[in-house]
Amino acid sequence: KERLAIPVQEMPTQDPAARGKNVSEVALGYGECQARLEAERCLGCKNAPCVRGCPVQVPIPRFIEEIQKGDFKAAADTIKETNLLPAVCGRVCPQEKQCQLECTVGKSLKSIDNAVAIGRLERFVADWERENNKVTVPEVKPGTGKKVAVVGSGPAGLTVAADVAREGHRVTIFEAFHKTGGVMVYGIPEFRLPKSIVQAEVDILKKMGVSIETNFLVGRTRTVKELMEEDGFDAVFIGVGAGLPKFLGCPGENLVGVFSANEYLTRANLMKAYDAEKSATPIYQSRIVAVIGGGNVAMDAARMALRLGAAEVHVIYRRTRDEMPARAEEVEHAMEEGIVFDFLRNPEKILGDDQGRVTGMEVKKYELGEPDASGRRSPVPIAGSEYIFDCDTVIVALGNESNPLLTKTTDNLDVDRRGRIIVNEDQKTSLDRVYAGGDIVLGAATVILAMGEGRKAAAAINTLLK
């Protein structure tokens, strides 16, 4: 009863007006007092429904109990039993659909908004540990002489590298980009996930003896086969992500001013185009931006466009707020920042001037019909509702499909109709000693699911190399 009376601790954020002009982190995180107060709200349920909601079964009541006791280091270690990137997950997990959805407190208080803020607590202990230099490098067993190649340095790859290196195997991560972290560095913006946090995780891997080869495109620089047959790798993990942007397939999609969210965000994040003085990579100067889509990718692109100086940013989404796949917190933050949401709309075509530059879109209105296979009510076009929307930039954020580069250059690697690698329950592919996980298996999914698959794959690789 007493615990239920404690209000949810709101996380402080940068003022919406100020943050629309910088790329620093929006959510500022709990202080110690706030974290302990929030931790007090947890009932320590014996059946721990929250744990069932977490894809990697973080021992939630146990780590929160450590916070209650004030032992933040123990809390961090507890989380890391199953989740290697708590500073990342605490920030980007869709908690309201996972751990917090199941929380007893939220259910008793009849609102998901009242659930214990598990993600914020997770973030707090991970930040506390890092900021106080309390991060311990996991113990590495004596060398086995076995070599494992990890392709891709996103959350899946980083997880595999850590778990396999711990067993004493020599791990090399191969990454196509010049920086490590996958979508965490090229897609998710600085204002939501500071790059230094991802870098800190990679530094730990290096301390564990993991080698990192950037600028290495497996399939081109070397093939999977060459890595195994000529370079002596005993096993390979493929964690190359989804990374193939979807476009609208409507007229005008190749006009100047139409971007995939991947391109826009890569320019802004990885290439740091937000700093126009220092960065050599240009970014499009926009006045009115239309972002098409309703997921995290769309929120990130919209909020980035605002920070890059657009006067007006619209999110154009076919359904309504309730159906948006984006994290609730990001939608809220976007609304606070002044992003305009045009629900039940979809572009029919993109219009341009005689210079081939975007001048607007023809947009059609929709209404919600019957629920479709996904359980969401499907959008139905309203005949004759088309109108012209003026804008100079269109960012397509409809998600990603599987990038075929690696799968096409690897013989006998089975993929499904949508190009996703087919794996068994151990994450093993159709090739011997080759495992895969993350977005390349799941289709565009989440950081935590990618890590979950990484853990499974690592366990299987460790068994294989015993």
Next chain:
Amino acid sequence: MNRIISKKQLSADVYEMTIEAPLIAKSRKAGQFLIVQIDTDWGERIPLTIADADPAAGTITMVFQTVGASTHKLAVLSPGDSVENVLGPLGNPTHIEKFGTVVCVGGGIGVAPLFPIVQAMKEAGNTVKVIIGARTKELVIFEDRMRKYADELVIVTDDGSYGRKALVTEPLREFCEADPKPDMSIAIGPPIMMKFCEKTTAEFDVPIMVSLNTIMIDGTGMCGGCRVTVGGETKFVCVDGPEFDGHKVDFENMMIRMRSYKDREDRDHHTCHIGLGIEPHAAPGGK
């Protein structure tokens, strides 16, 4: 880290640079390219074709024209320095086969990427006719190298200061009119040149391959920034190309897209000239 082994200035604004990249030297094929970035934190990622490679020495050679800020910054590096990031080999290799007679057209800096193709086409048993085009004598590159492999070599300059005073399409038309007419043609150069080569060969039903030079970032098919319309479909130059059937390419759209960042590029070009203390000069875009 890719150490620079040698650097040579081939003409007023064209440099040849050989760098260490053992794995790329081993796996690259004619027609493939690199993404090069000079400075990990702030540098731009730019595509450059692999003009040559020496697998034994573990080196690759790039030939580039200083057209803007990034190429200028590359040009001022010296042997012993390193190019921080080099990714490759990217793109699909040129389709090499014994076609019979092949006409290869290179314009400006496009002559460099054309060279490995000429080499490979000759080695595959083709009769290879080469056309090199440049604005002026100063800018003609790779003449000697081409001569080694070409069965016929025609040089044209815009101002007639060297070779014939003509555009590349003139000798191309003559080769198309000849008997037997070419079984295949390839053009690499500024988009406008490729566009007119396409028009010329179309009249004679001669197939033409063009190597496109759209704006790129990742070079791995992840961003879609390099997309072009080919035969009414959207294609990514970095992974579906860089070579395409020239008769199907929408050159107008491609040229427009290549000017996407013109304002910003001009500004940077200007500041970089001041920064590097280089005399400004008019530089045409393209390969």
